[in-house]
Amino acid sequence: MTSPTSEDLATQVRLLSGRDNWSTEAVEGHRPVVVADGPHGVRRPDADQLGIGSALPATCFPTASSLAASWDLDLIEQVGAALGRESRARDVDVLLGPGLNLKRHPAGGRNFEYFSEDPLLSGRMAAAMVRGLQSQGVGGCLKHFAVNNQEAGRMVVDVLVDDRTLRELYLTGFEIAVRESAPWTVMCAYNRVGGTYCSDHRWLLTDVLRDEWGFDGVVMSDWGAVNDRAAAVAAGLDLEMPTSGKAFDREVVAAVERGKLDAAAVERSVARLARLAERAESAVADGLAGADDAEAHHVLAGRAAAAGTVLLTNDGILPLASPGRLAVIGGFATRPRYQGAGSSQVTPTRLDTALDAFRDRLGDDTRVAFAPGYALDGSTTDTLVEAAVAAARDADVAVVFAGLPGAYESEGFDRDHLRLPDGHTRLVEAVVAVNPRTVVVLANGAPVELPWADRPAALVEGYLAGQAGGSAIVDVLLGHAEPGGRLAESFPVAAEDLPASAAFPGEPRQVRYLEGLHVGYRFHDTFAVPARFPFGHGGSYTTFAWSEVEVNGAGQRFTVSVTVTNTGERAGSEAVQVYVADVDATVHRPAQELRGFAKVHLAPGEAERVHVDLGPRAFAHWDVERRDWLVAAGTFEVRVAASSVDVRERVRIEVDGESEVPASPHRPEPLADEATFAAMFGREVPDADPVLPLHRNSTLDDLAATPLGRAVQPLLARAASRAMLGSLHEPDAATRRMFATILRESPLRSLVLFGQGRPSLAALDRVLRVLDLQPSRRRR
Known part of the structure; x- marks a missing residue:
């Protein structure tokens, strides 16, 4: 094989990063491949932007935590096929999902987007969704490979996990999904594993994923996850996303010219990208043009929501028969929490509410009263509680809608605790005290502590049930649909019971998986520590x-x-x-x-x-x-x-x-x-990285370690915000908190990557050397 000319090499390297935020370069005469966020709905922005603002309407299906509770592979494949049809109708070639990182700890902020604490259930669910997607000519994208089990420090944290636990828990789900569904793409995670960034991890991306499991598709980065693109290409990463203005191109070309990177690795990645484009074009040629049947997909979303609804307790009150006077209590009944916050956020085609569904289903035969009970942030007041208590006292049955507001669980940050907001707990306890015929319906993406669980007449886990969740939950409560769910995760009595709590989320730059295999039911059943509600219960x-x-x-x-x-x-x-x-x-x-x-x-x-x-x-x-x-x-x-x-x-x-x-x-x-x-680790356990000296993977928070760094920190924060988001404004509290956390914890190279090469990596290196001249005594 002859070596490529410098011009040819530069052209090839240029193809290995995105054309813009949501598409690839046109490779070897093929059109660009368009990608969009998923996994429970198609988030196709109406402009080339990275923020969570406006997007084209699409069906918002239940999130993964709800879908997994169905234990129904046929249903998940149907949902995947519907997502494929909607993707194709919006000219999307690859939907960025499903997510199947294992739920190591219930406080993981993105757990709503993942299936289970068990790798077998996770892997088979993910495989079913990918099969459905790809049956419609839209590529699936397994993410985030691998061991991305927390949001705290996710862009720089080093995960230390022993080899046996890594294989049996954290890689098995991905292996099952790769072998059973042959996804078109896999997305590498931000974090490090055993000291190496996932984007640079040859053992993960080539030795295991390709050589052992037989994956033949494209490995892409999470957005801004590339650490060193020359090392990443050598490791088996094909595509850097989104566009970085070709910031790394010069370094990749230089690595080839100096013999540090084999030109064949570049050519292999180009060939894989060409194959991805061929797959996308073949789908159109085969007549898979997509269909946007909003009504049919809304019905399917409702069926999936009911199938994932878990009846945690029931003294016989459910299904409700001729409730007579019904009190519907809780703001989620009118402003539902139906999806998670972050990149998976979908603009729904419509949105059902529980209060409207009750009134529609019950008609004039039942008096339906409503009391909000709490504010949007989960707080309450004496006045709100008193009004709810009055409504409950005057009703034959009270149904309280409670759970977690969006700002409690989101991509970008982990939960501070597993409790419900104090306002929700106070409301539930007050209503149950005056009406023993109270049903509590939860809306949350992951387990919560429920010390009062035995007090309501029935307790229903509705999860984040998507745009049809309001009517689906009501149909379950009235018996028009069955509660088909069984828990795909354990609900602990208290977070302190869990061994993973001792090292979750760990230090800012390192987390040690000291619990090993003892995650979820594997812990509860091995050490006879009862869960509040066990894995598989319903x-x-x-x-x-x-x-x-x-x-x-x-x-x-x-x-x-x-x-x-x-x-x-x-x-x-x-x-x-x-x-x-x-x-x-x-x-x-x-x-x-x-x-x-x-x-x-x-x-x-x-x-x-x-x-x-x-x-x-x-x-x-x-x-x-x-x-x-x-x-x-x-x-x-x-x-x-x-x-x-x-x-x-x-x-x-x-x-x-x-x-x-x-x-x-x-x-x-x-x-x-x-x-x-x-x-267990089998080699020397390294200490966490020191803050100084500063380098490309130092975070904005780390700049406070030097006097000059503290002075420029606000300026760089504003620059990073403009580069990553395009503005400082986001629509809701959860999204604002997410981006604020991401900005603080992002490596400084993100300034270059999201700034599309401005400043250059070389300029960033020079600035860091200057900032590092006057270190303070502060160390982490």
Whole structure:
């Protein structure tokens, strides 16, 4: 192969970054590829801007936390196909989603955009959505690869996680989605893993993603996530997004000319981008022009919202039958919290409210009173509470809509605690005190602490249910639809119970995963620490009988079969969950792990034989020494369950495998101490990076470490805001807080990248050397 000329090389390198904020360069005669934010709706801005302002209307489907609670892969694929049709109708070639980072801790600010605390459920949900998207000729984009489990410091934080935990928890979901859906693209995360930025991480992007899992698509950066583009191209990153004004081009060309970067790596990335463009053009050629059937998609969004609604408790009050006098309480009934804040924010085609739906469904036969109960920020007053109490006291049934305001959970920052706003808690307790026939409906993207959970007559988790959520929740409450959801995450009694709380979100530049495998139900079930509501939990309006459980097979492949019968008088659905426990384990393992599931829908009296396959990975653990999956021969227990704590049948089987498996130190504690973590980590645990000297990845906050840096900090903050957003104004409190946090925590190279090369990287380096001349004693 001949070396490219300098002109050819410069042209090729130019293709490896965006043309603008939302499209690629035209590669090898193909048209540019257009991308748009997702994943629960198409956010196509009406101008080439990065802010969260105006965007073209699109169906706002329930967020991932709600969709995952359905446990229904067919439904998720239908939602994905609808998103594909809407993307194609808006000339979007790649939708930036789904997100499937694992929910390490419930306080993660972006957890509403992710599926589950379990990698199997996350991976299969993501694969279903990608299959739906790509059936319509629109590429999926798995994000954020990898180990992006917090918002705090996400652009610079170094995640230290042991290899076994990394493989078994944080990479497995991505592996499943890659293997089962062949996504067109994968997006790398901002953070570092083991000291290396994800954009530069050859082991992640090439050794694992491409060589091991067989991914053949384009790896793109998160917006502004590229640390060193020459290193990134060598690692396997194909596309820098958005445009940076070609700020890195000179460095990439110089790296090739000096022999530090193989020109073939540049050519491979160009070829992958050309293939992506071919895929997008083929979709149009195949007649997949898209369809914007707003009414049909709104109906689908409502069906998905009901399927993800979880009946947490119910003393029999639900479904509501002829409520007579109904008090609807809470501002979310008229101004719903239906989606998360941040880049996934969608302009809905319409928006249903619960109060309107109640009045429409109940008509004149029921008197429906309303009291707001709290302000938009979650606070309340004596007057608001007194009015709500009066309405509840005068009603046969009270329905309180409570949860988390948008400013409590968002991309860009993590939650400060797991509690509801004080105003919401005060309102719930006051209403329940005067009317025992009170139903509480929650709107939140992730678990919350619920110390009063046993006091209402019923407690319903509605999650962030999308634009049709208001009417869908009412249909569930009235029995026109079933509460089809089962929790895809554990609700702890208190955040302090969780071992991850000890190191969440960690230091500004480093977080150590001291809890290892003990995340979610793996922690609760292993150490007998009850969750408020366990993983997989959810009630129904009908009853089910499980019978004739069998496990057939041999070696390392088995099929679990169970007959599920609807023994009630209403149609309903059940999530059959299959957990596996290693009875003879010589290595430390969680008490049990989800290894398969199936969703079954049954009419009254109907029965169905459900089958769940278990392959070698159902029994394997990651062997650190061999760097491979290993199945230890011995006895395993297969548990057929309705939740992680509601086991209906246990069957012991003998599994073939390695007979000589080195024992690992038993871990009696859920949280590793420093010595244990060092042993798990397998190499020297580095200290967190010092603040000084300043460098390209120093943050705006870090500038306060020098006198001159403190002086220029406000000027650079304003410049960064203009470069990243185009203005200092954003429409709501959550978005304003998100961008303010991102600006403070962004690496200074973002000034160059979002400023489209102005100032240049070389100029930034010179400025940093000057700022670093007068260090103060302040260190972090």
